[in-house]
Amino acid sequence: QVRVVESGGGLVQAGESLRLSCAASGIGFSIDSMGWYRQPPGKQRELVAVIPSGGSTNYADSVKGRFTIARDNARNTVYLQMNSLKPEDTAVYYCNVEYKLTIGTMTRSSWGQGTQVTVSS
Numbered sequence: 778q779v780r781v782v783e784s785g786g787g788l789v790q791a792g793e794s795l796r797l798s799c800a801a802s803g804i805g806f807s808i809d810s811m812g813w814y815r816q817p818p819g820k821q822r823e824l825v826a827v828i829p830s831g832g833s834t835n836y837a838d839s840v841k842g843r844f845t846i847a848r849d850n851a852r853n854t855v856y857l858q859m860n861s862l863k864p865e866d867t868a869v870y871y872c873n874v875e876y877k878l879t880i881g882t883m884t885r886s887s888w889g890q891g892t893q894v895t896v897s898s
Contacts (some may be wrong), residue, residue: 779803779887781813783872786892789862793896797890799872805879811848811855814870815894821870826857839865862896870894 785797801808812827826846828834834846845858855872872889 779806779874779876779885781872781874781887781889783870783889783892785824786870786894788895788897791896793862794858794860795862795894797859797870797872797892797894799855799857799874801853801874801887803874806876807879808850808853808874808876809884810875811846812873813846813855813857814871816864816871816875816891817865817868820868821881825870828855859894862894864896864898866894866896870893873898 779882780802781799781846783797783799785795786794789795810827810829813825814822815825825840826836826844828846828848836844843861847856869891871891874887875884877884
């Protein structure tokens with residue numbers, strides 16, 4: 778019932794910046810947590826950053842100090858500002874949303890289709 782769509786990926790050179798956006802849409806839900814994951818070529822999907830409805834944000838050590846995650850609750854949107862990009866940041870970036878239906882109590886999860894980020898040197 779909740780759809781997730783990412784945008785903002787592209788091809789950039791090392792040292793440049795990108796901002797990814799992720800919008801969740803549907804009817805009768807409330808979001809608990811939103812996060813970004815990435816999957817480099819030939820590797821497993823890994824956590825990049827997560828921002829809960831309440832509490833501290835969390836970042837992978839590899840992106841701490843360079844990436845910033847933020848939410849716009851009115852628009853059910855999460856952003857990932859990526860600065861000082863490195864070739865090792867190259868991956869497909871996925872947005873994850875954890876939510877509850879208005880009529881339910883169980884936490885559910887939805888994933889976007891991903892957006893490609895490629896960083897060249």
